[in-house]
Each structure stands twice: as structure tokens, then as C-alpha cells.
Amino acid sequence: MRAYGASLGEGDATFPLALIEEAVSAAGVGERRRRLLPAVAVVVFVLGLCLFSGEGYREVVRKLGGWLSPLAGRGGWRVPGTAALVRARRRVGPAPFKVLFTRLAGPLADAGTPGAWACGRLLVALDGTVLDVPYTPANIAAFGPPPVRRGAGPCPQVRLVTVAACGTRGLIDAVFGGRHASEQDLARKIATRGRLRRGMLVIADRNFCGYPSAACLAATGADVLIRVKSSQWLPVLERLPDGSARSVLAEPASGRRHAFARHNGHPLPGAPAGLPVRLIEADITLTPAGGTPRTGHYRLITTLLDPVQAPAAAVAACYAQRWEIETSYREIKVFTRGAGRILRSKDPAGIAQEIWALLCTCQLTHTARAHAATTGGGLDPDRISYTITLRAIRRAITSGAATSTATEALASLLPPRRQRSYPRLIPASTTKRRTARAKLTGTTTCKITITAPAQATGLPGP
Numbered sequence: 478m479r480a481y482g483a484s485l486g487e488g489d490a491t492f493p494l495a496l497i498e499e500a501v502s503a504a505g506v507g508e509r510r511r512r513l514l515p516a517v518a519v520v521v522f523v524l525g526l527c528l529f530s531g532e533g534y535r536e537v538v539r540k541l542g543g544w545l546s547p548l549a550g551r552g553g554w555r556v557p558g559t560a561a562l563v564r565a566r567r568r569v570g571p572a573p574f575k576v577l578f579t580r581l582a583g584p585l586a587d588a589g590t591p592g593a594w595a596c597g598r599l600l601v602a603l604d605g606t607v608l609d610v611p612y613t614p615a616n617i618a619a620f621g622p623p624p625v626r627r628g629a630g631p632c633p634q635v636r637l638v639t640v641a642a643c644g645t646r647g648l649i650d651a652v653f654g655g656r657h658a659s660e661q662d663l664a665r666k667i668a669t670r671g672r673l674r675r676g677m678l679v680i681a682d683r684n685f686c687g688y689p690s691a692a693c694l695a696a697t698g699a700d701v702l703i704r705v706k707s708s709q710w711l712p713v714l715e716r717l718p719d720g721s722a723r724s725v726l727a728e729p730a731s732g733r734r735h736a737f738a739r740h741n742g743h744p745l746p747g748a749p750a751g752l753p754v755r756l757i758e759a760d761i762t763l764t765p766a767g768g769t770p771r772t773g774h775y776r777l778i779t780t781l782l783d784p785v786q787a788p789a790a791a792v793a794a795c796y797a798q799r800w801e802i803e804t805s806y807r808e809i810k811v812f813t814r815g816a817g818r819i820l821r822s823k824d825p826a827g828i829a830q831e832i833w834a835l836l837c838t839c840q841l842t843h844t845a846r847a848h849a850a851t852t853g854g855g856l857d858p859d860r861i862s863y864t865i866t867l868r869a870i871r872r873a874i875t876s877g878a879a880t881s882t883a884t885e886a887l888a889s890l891l892p893p894r895r896q897r898s899y900p901r902l903i904p905a906s907t908t909k910r911r912t913a914r915a916k917l918t919g920t921t922t923c924k925i926t927i928t929a930p931a932q933a934t935g936l937p938g939p
Contacts, residue, residue, distance in 0.1 A: 492521050492544060492874070493841070496580055497573075504572035511550035513557060514565040518548040520573055523566060523830060527838040528871055530815045534562045540875045570826055574833035578651070581840045582672065585647035585847040591857040593644025595795045596787040598678035598700055600643035602802035603667070603685065605660035606810070607634040608653075609819040610828050619825035620655040632819055635828060638663035639805070639836075640673065643680070643798040645850075645858045646805045647843045649673075651836055653829075660684055665693045673697040678781070680799040686778070688726050692752045695780050702779045702795055710736060711756050711778065713932045714748055720757075720927035721789040726778060727751040754778040759793040762924045776930075789927045797923075808863050809839050842867050849883035853890075860890045 494517065501507050501516045508515055514522075525541045526534075538545065538556050546554035557565075584601065586593035593599060609632040610616050612623070620633045634656040640649040650672035652663045664685055673679060675698035685691065686705040694701050705711065710732060715723040727735065727749035735749040757777045764770040777796060781787035810816075814835060822828045846861040853860075869885040 492524060493581075494521075497521065497577060500573040500577040500580060501569075503576045504570075506569050506573055511548075513549050513552060513555070514561065515548055515550065516569050516573065518545050519565045519569045520577070520834075521545060521548070522562065523569075523574065523834045524838055525874075526821065527813060527831070527835045528867075528874065530813070530818055534559045538562065544874070566822075566827060566830065569830075571830035571833055574830055574837060578648075578833050578837050578840065581837055581844070582648055582650060584642035584649055585645040585843055585858075586642050589855060590644050590847075590850075591855065592859060593642060595798075596678065596781060596791060597676075598781075599676055600795060600798050601640050601649060601673075601677050601679055601699075602643055602799045602805075603638070603640050603664060603679055603681045603694070604799070604802045604806075605636060605638040605663065605684075606806045607636050607656065608810070608814075608832065609633075610635055611819060611821070611823050613823045615824045616828065620828075621657050624656065635820075635832065636660065636663065637832065638667060639802070640667060640679070641802045641805045643801040645843060645847050646801055646808070646863075647847065648805070648836060648840045653832055661687065661690045664690050668693040668697050671697075673699045675699060678702055678779075678795065680796060682799060688728055688732075688751060691726055691754075691778070695752055700780045702777060702781070702792060704796065705776045705778050707774075707776060709776070711754075711776075711930070712748065713756065713930050716929065717755070717784045717789075719784040719789040720929060721784060721792075722756045722930045723782070724754050724756040724778070724930075725749055725751045726754050752780070753782060754780055755782055755784070755789075755792075756930045757789045757793055758928045758930045759789070760926045760928055761793070762926070764922045764924070766920050774928075790925050793925050793927070794923075805839075808842075809835060812864050812867060813839055813842070842870060845870060845882045846886065849886040852883045853887045856890070857894070859894045860892075861886050862889060862891050865889050 497517050497520045501520060506516045521541060521544050522538065525537045529537050529540060535556055584599060586599065609630060610620060612632055616633050620635055623631050623633055635653050636656055636658050637651065637653040638660055639651040641647065642649060650667050650670055652666050654663060673694065677699040679694050679699050680702045683704045683706050686703050686709060691701055691703055711724045713722045713724060717723060725748050728751045731750040735745050738745045755778065757779065759775050760772050761775055762770050762772045775793065775796065777793060779792055781792060820828055820831050822831050842863060845866050846858055846863065849861045850856040850858040866882060866886045869882045873882060
């Protein structure tokens, strides 16, 4: 199974040493003389810190002894001290990990991957999250002070935005910055990096519905599917047979001119300048087994303009796949890093190194999942458990045994994904949350009803 140059031979859980050596060389951090902790060994060690996030430095080194010992120089192998490991991390820096992630990144899906495609497009999701970092003067200066909102922790935070394939949850690209960096700015940065391309359908929530973000994503050649706010001004230019409407996401200046002219009774001729889109409005009714139906209204825009190639109901059904990226963030923050844990590093360079290493670790796990799904006869990657795969990788790396991760993952397949519903819950006590979630078990049926978009009459929204 190949992921933009990274491979797992026969599904065995191994560090891609050849790729690590290429990343070290490309980053220019290699050494002329190989000592106890050469750069390749340090990269393996930091990846191990992410795999075994609850362990200390020396314990991780002991777990990885079978990998680090052959990489040591002529002086032979011994367990280094913590101070030596800290200095080695600083010497290598974040550059090789960023290069390694670039080589590993990719959707991990081909034309036959179940659940990865719709309307002739590869489904990918875009969203952001935050990671807690240690409270140190250097981190506060680089990433900003801890948030002051209710329920926030005492730690500074890094804002991370990623693009992930919906079918495999393979990470396609990632950027991060301080807590005050907006997700929209980071999304536009991703759009300029060349990882999004024609043939993809980028799915995003209402946080990215403004013209600057949507236009920048569409300029990559990829199509977009974005939920928009109920107040957002979207003129109906032409009603289409499938119940959707041709519209335009107006440039801010042009949208204001048209809206004010319309408000004063002097509409301007023609449509405002902006991004041509289809406006789809749908009522989605979810009916849990034995429960009460719940209906929500969704406004969506997409650059898939042909209603024959992409019917409104099919496009609206694609939006549910956006939640795959929420699962991806849970895999990063809970299963790999560990629930409630903060990153280790006390300086910004170490934080950057650790984040890139964490993303590499997750992508290697997704590569093993995708390989297992292919080995199992073209299974849906959703059937391959992330946690079982991650545990198999940890066990194989620690023991040094030639254990096939694919074999272990296929031995414990998840059941086919049911139609499920997980509505957002307002802050409440643990007992109330558990009571509410207990009602969500069982199969949920979904009905999508396309409704005719109303003509916009007010002033333009965000």
C-alpha cells in the first residue's frame, strides 16, 4: 500500500526508515559521523514519543531499543540520558518531520475504495481543532496566552487545520499556528500549497462559508460543498429542475452594491461578481429506531453546477461525510496522543516537531488501515478499527516480531457502519449527557427533502 511514496511492506508495522533517511537528507540535518543518536535515530525516537505518549523519554528509548541499536555509531548502543535526548531533539528540529509528513500525506484511496467517492469526486473534509501545549513563556509568546472562555483549560493552544479523505481518513495536508490564527486564514494557506486538486470535493462547515475562503478553495480546481448560514445573502438567479438554484457567492464589495441597490428599490442589472454556485436547501429528517423524528434545515452551496451529474439530494447526502474529519481529530487527540494529555515540548520549535511527528504517526496508522482493507478484498476502510491497528503497531514495534498488522486488524472487523445520529448537546452534567446519548443507540433512518430556495431580499451576510 503506497501513500505518496511511503509504503508498508506486506502490511507489517514498521518505521519507514528509507523514507526517514530521505527526509533527514532533504532537511539538511544529517551528520558526517554517526554517533549514539544520529538524526535518523532521533526521528524514530520522536515518532516513538507519539506512539507511546504516556511514557517518559528513557522508557520510550527502551521500547525502541531494537530499532535504535542498529542506527547507533561504532561506539555501540546504550540507553541515553534524558538530557542527551532533549539536546538531540533540539539539534534535529522540526524540518525532517515536516518533510516526512509531506511524503506520507495522501488520501490513501483509489477509484475502487468504498465510501471514498460521490458524484465522480473524491470526498475530502476540511476543518480545524486546537491542541494544548505546556504553559511556558516561550510557548505563550509564540502561540498566545491560554483562552479565557468558559470551560477552557489553563494551557496555551495551537490551532490545527487539516484536510482528510472521508473514506479512509488519510491526511492530505495540515497547517497550524497560534490560537488567535483563524481557521479561515489557515484554510487559505492550505489552498495555496497544491495538495487540493481537480477531482476532489472539499466539504466544510459554516465557518468557511465566506467568499474569501470558498473562492480560494475553488481556485485550486477542486469543487466545494459548504454549509452556509441562514442569514447569508445568496441571490436566486435560476431555479433548476432538481429543486436547487443557480446563485453566486458574491465578492464583498459587489454584493454590498447589489444589496443596497435592491434595498432602495433600484436593483442593478445582472448578477453580482463572485463565485458561481448552486444553492441547495434541504430538510433532513432523522428518525431513531423507536424514537421521535428530528428535522433540521440545511443551506448548502456547491460548485458542482450540473444538476444531472450531481443531483441536489445526492449532494446534500454528501455533507454528512464531513463528520469523518471529527473522527480523525478524535483519533489524533484521544487515541494517539491520549485523552487529556498536552504536548511535551516547552518551546515552539519542539511543539512544531511534535505536531508534525503526531501527524506522521496517525498517517502511518491510516496507511496500515487502508492496506488491511485492500488485503481483505476491498473492504470499506471504516470496517478497520483505528485503535486495534494502533495497538498492533505498538506491539509489533516493541516486540520486534514479524506480526502482520493487517492480519490483526482483519481478525477484529468493525460491523458495517449503521445510520447513526449524534446531535450536538448543550453543556450539561455528565448524567444528562449519558442519558441523552443512551437514546441514540440503534438504527436511524434519514430522509432528505429538497426545498425551493427563497429569493434573497435582505442585505448580504458574512
